[in-house]
Amino acid sequence: MNIDPNTVAKVVAILHEEIVPAQGCTEPIAIALVAAKAREVLGTVPEQVRIYVSGNIIKNVKSVVVPGSGGMVGIETSAAMGIMAGDCTKDLMVISDVTEADMVAVRKYLGKAAFEVVHEKTPVKLYVRIEVVAGDRSAEVEVKYLHTNLTRVVQNGRVLLDRGFSPESFHTPEEDRSVLSVRLIYDLAKSIDLELIRPLFQQVIVLNCAIAEEGLQNAYGVNIGSSILKNIEQGIYGDDLRNRSASYAAAGSDARMSGCPLPVMTTSGSGNQGMTASLPVIKFARLKGYAEDDLIRALFLSHLCTVHIKTQVGRLSAYCGAMCAAAGVSGAISFLMGANYDITAHAIVNTLGNISGIVCDGAKPSCAMKIATGIYAAFDSAILASLHKDLHGGDGIVGSDVEATIRNIGELASKGMEQTDEVILKIMTSESGHGVFRPPVN
Template sequence: MEQNSPTYKKYIQILKEELIPAMGCTEPISIAYGASYVRDLLEDQPDRLEIEVSGNLIKNAKSVVVPNTNGMCGIAAAAVAGVIAGVTEKKLEVISHVSKEQKKQIKEYLQTKTVHVSLKNTPLTFDYQITAWKGNHSAVVRIANFHTNVVYAAHDKKVFIDRPIKNNAKSGLTDRSILNVRDILDFANTADLSDLADCLDQQIEYNSAISAEGLSGNYGTGIGKLLLSRNDDSLDIRARAAAAAGSDARMNGCEMPVVIVSGSGNQGITASVPVIQYALAQSASKEQLLRALAVADLITIHQKTSIGRLSAFCGAVSAGAGTAAGICYLNGGDYALISDTIINTLAVSSGMVCDGAKSSCAAKIALAVEAGLTGYQMALNHRRFPAGDGMVASDLETTIQNIGDLAHDGMKETDREILHIMTH
């Protein structure tokens, strides 16, 4: 790919938009960011908070531990943490530094102030509004489509931001429709690594660190440690365990950042950590690792483009296919082998649903990586699920689109039923 071409520049921009650090599950952390933002508008600590959220935000924030809150879960805890301790400029690391006194204040605020959470009537999967009051003064912030996209901000009657909202998770971001697997591989082969090093080096550093913390600490149900406790020291097991351990830590309040992909830390971990494990085991060069990570990240983003940020479809499935493609690329796989790997992976694991962020995400990640590695081994042995098997088409891009249609359109009723079950 020509490095001065508009397409090349867009690919670089997509990676820079997607590969950003976040501490904690991105949905509650986004709410903490919005609450910190509304407090700044109000120029005081509010007496009362009204939080209206779309259904998928309720689903993804209900059960996950909010970091730096002494183990609290949920939307109200995230919002109050943002009000008390948020540093708005840090965006998805908004509550990365919280003192002991502030943790005490978060608990006291929840016990003594009014924090009301309700379901927002909206066609958007990612949409919330926070209204804060202090005496006779009020402030409002609305964030939609992605985690830091402020579309409305006002203090009393003064409006600072009022952007039109499209029913499109990609609005406000670089056009992802240019992504396709053949061009992704061309980009990875020809990219100037100095254009990528900052975001990919940070991904390696942060995601490896939280994976190691998950394996050494005591988080959640310890899926990563459980996998390593078996009498199997194979590279596949180590890769699955390392990815699961990162989620073990992240879903259970670990106060360490993750570099996210497609708005998700779990997807960021899944897309990167197994590739890193394979590169280390095979003594791959730094250049080989960076190019393989670019493949894994971009293929994950490509799949998620038609699915959307949030849905009833588990994002680990997309990232599992992405990481398998990255491993295949690392080992010299060409377009045909990578194509077969992705198709095989999606044929195996595309039925996994998302029922919110929580401890069991680590187990789903382990399964998604296993499906990816199985798909890769099938491809190495010249085996590929044929066109017409379920959603498998005769070509890769149509197969990816079929999965996108299933997840975005076909699973809307599934999403509503999951939310109903979780809230009743």
């Protein structure tokens, strides 16, 4: 097959834009990044910190442990760590070098500085603005649409950066996502020069497998991954590809959502999506004995399908992003099993037609359970497609083909779930919560 070299270059650029390393859940890290930048612009430690955040940021920061914090959660914690221990030049690795001594300083700072959190009523789903003051100095830093996308920087009332950005901008920070289709992704997975993508996906394998192993071996969250594995070993669950793959993917999320400092390779701004798109595919390929070249091609397909679906859904919404990745996994499993394009596309449609009602109620330890659910559905969908058992257009939200189905999912997530998102946030913010520290898991 002959694919235009310019198209190949665009797709590879999209991969490098969307698959990047990050430590910890990306929403707390975005707050830490903005806070670190605000301190840099201010030139000293702030005495007053006012944090403006969108509802989806609140939702994804409320219950997830900030890495390196010793079990602390929350918006103020994230900002304080960025201010006292952050390096804003490191993007999503902004607090990767935090030490115990830094955390002593962070705790003291939280008790000393004046913090205020404001829910910014904005249609922008991913929005963080931090205003800081120290004496007669002031600074303001804003990020929106993308976790690392600085759109406004102000120092002592003087505007240093003011970049106009539209709601669609996250689709095209550099490369136009409209070039993507499942057909193109499948054809490229078959034909792309592996040396263009091998280094990136080798990094995905190394980093994401490391945190999965950590999650299996140690206590994090409610240990969904290791619990599945334990039930396999006890003969309660079958020792099969489906259970092993679900266990592996969930274990990575167990660790990440509970503050493990190990970095992961994210996809579409999410570590959980990055782990979902990669870990079950890696486990499946290794258990079946596929060559690394085949695995790299399957990871290419899984990640790009995730990006393609997420482009329609939006960066943050009430739609669980891990389900987008699960659909990519179903396509990758089919691809590894030698499926043609039609079967691969049907596997993706089967997955989307099954689990598209799963909502995002914030980043937290139970995300691992949703990931396991998504992986089980991905395997079921791939197997059904291999048997030519497919969901058909007109069956609920399933469209006439895979692209129509993806568009329907995007409309469901971006328009149909707006009120759902508001209700979820209202429920979450009306609960008493658990303060600065997560309670211990018994």
